[in-house]
Amino acid sequence: MPTRWTSVVIDSADPPALARWWATALGWELSYESPDETDIAPPEGEPGIELTFVPVADPKLIQNRVHLDLRSTTPAGQEALVQRLTAGGAQPAEIGQGEVPWVVLTDPEGNEFCILEPRPEYAETGALAAVVMAALDPAALATFWAEVSGLPLRADAEVTGIYGLQPVDGRGPWLEFVTTDQPHTVKNRLHLDVAPFPDDDQSAEVSRLLKIGALRIEVGQSRSPQGQITWAVLADPENNEFCVLSSRA
Numbered sequence: 001m002p003t004r005w006t007s008v009v010i011d012s013a014d015p016p017a018l019a020r021w022w023a024t025a026l027g028w029e030l031s032y033e034s035p036d037e038t039d040i041a042p043p044e045g046e047p048g049i050e051l052t053f054v055p056v057a058d059p060k061l062i063q064n065r066v067h068l069d070l071r072s073t074t075p076a077g078q079e080a081l082v083q084r085l086t087a088g089g090a091q092p093a094e095i096g097q098g099e100v101p102w103v104v105l106t107d108p109e110g111n112e113f114c115i116l117e118p119r120p121e122y123a124e125t126g127a128l129a130a131v132v133m134a135a136l137d138p139a140a141l142a143t144f145w146a147e148v149s150g151l152p153l154r155a156d157a158e159v160t161g162i163y164g165l166q167p168v169d170g171r172g173p174w175l176e177f178v179t180t181d182q183p184h185t186v187k188n189r190l191h192l193d194v195a196p197f198p199d200d201d202q203s204a205e206v207s208r209l210l211k212i213g214a215l216r217i218e219v220g221q222s223r224s225p226q227g228q229i230t231w232a233v234l235a236d237p238e239n240n241e242f243c244v245l246s247s248r249a
Contacts, residue, residue: 003194003205003244004150005175007039007050008068008131010111011189015053018109022051025085025107026070026127047126047171052193060110063095065180065240066190068113069102069173071122071129078103081115111189124170131175131192136238138163138177144213144236148194149175184239187219193231195245206232206244213237 012018019038023030031050032039042048072078082103086092090105093112097104101117114132116122122129135141142163146153151165151174165175175192196205210216214234219241232244 002150003148003196003209005049005148005192006195006245006248007052007193008066009052009054009191009193009243011056011058011187012053013056013059013109015055018107019051019053021089021108022053024088025090028127042126047124047167048128049131049173056189058187060189061186064112064190065134065184065188066192067111067132068128068190069130069132069176070113070115071119071125071127072116073118073123075118078115078117085115121166122174125167125173126171128173130164130173131190133175133177133240134180134182135163135177136180136183138179141236141238142177145175145177147212148209148214148236148242149192150194151175188241191241191243193243193245196247198247198249200247202232202244202246206234209234209244215239217241 010018015038016033019030019040023040028040028042028048030038031041036054038053039050041050070081072081082105085105089108093104093106095104095112103115104112105115106112116129133141139157142153142157142165146165149165151167154162154164154166157163163177196202214236217233217235219233230246233241234244235241
């Protein structure tokens with residue numbers, strides 16, 4: 001079996017504080033906390049994907065290439081969510097979006113995110129509608145990430161020009177690719193983690209991904225308490241970092 005998408009990792013100046021902010025924003029729960037990371041996840045029975053917050057000393061310098069989109073189900077619900085999050089510390093953001101039906105905000109550490117207007121395709125995603133990645137070539141990058149994430153490319157992508165990878169059952173966030181003319185220049189503050197299934201071999205999966213266009217990189221990986229690095233750090237063909245974790249359920 002291929003690797004599949006397991007989590008989004010967010011670099012943070014204060015991981016516990018930012019994790020708790022996002023837990024409140026999404027209606028999620030704290031699922032793990034240690035000095036090295038803080039995780040949040042949807043309540044049991046609700047769709048979603050784990051968000052992991054890790055400490056970094058580097059400040060945010062430019063607009064993120066990866067951002068989160070939050071779902072709304074009614075126009076009134078969208079407005080209420082905007083008001084609730086801005087009251088809780090989010091700030092309006094101008095990133096050249098112009099007149100659009102969604103609202104662009106930043107979290108307390110300056111990470112951009114969107115609160116979407118109601119869209120039927122996100123009816124079963126849960127609070128997190130999509131994780132969106134800027135791409136020089138959305139079609140090619142979506143094709144690569146379909147192999148990495150285990151999610152299929154939407155059938156009408158070539159016709160609509162909307163390159164999204166959707167969970168087969170519709171539950172959980174989409175992974176989407178939007179056009180940019182700005183190349184990757186600094187380490188992403190948000191990156192994706194993927195993992196092999198329990199009976200699959202991590203090193204074999206890393207080799208498979210390298211053969212289809214991934215690059216092996218070094219970004220100062222830390223070690224586990226046993227002294228072993230338990231994940232591989234790679235980059236996609238547009239240099240977006242991602243990690244291949246050890247095999248797991």
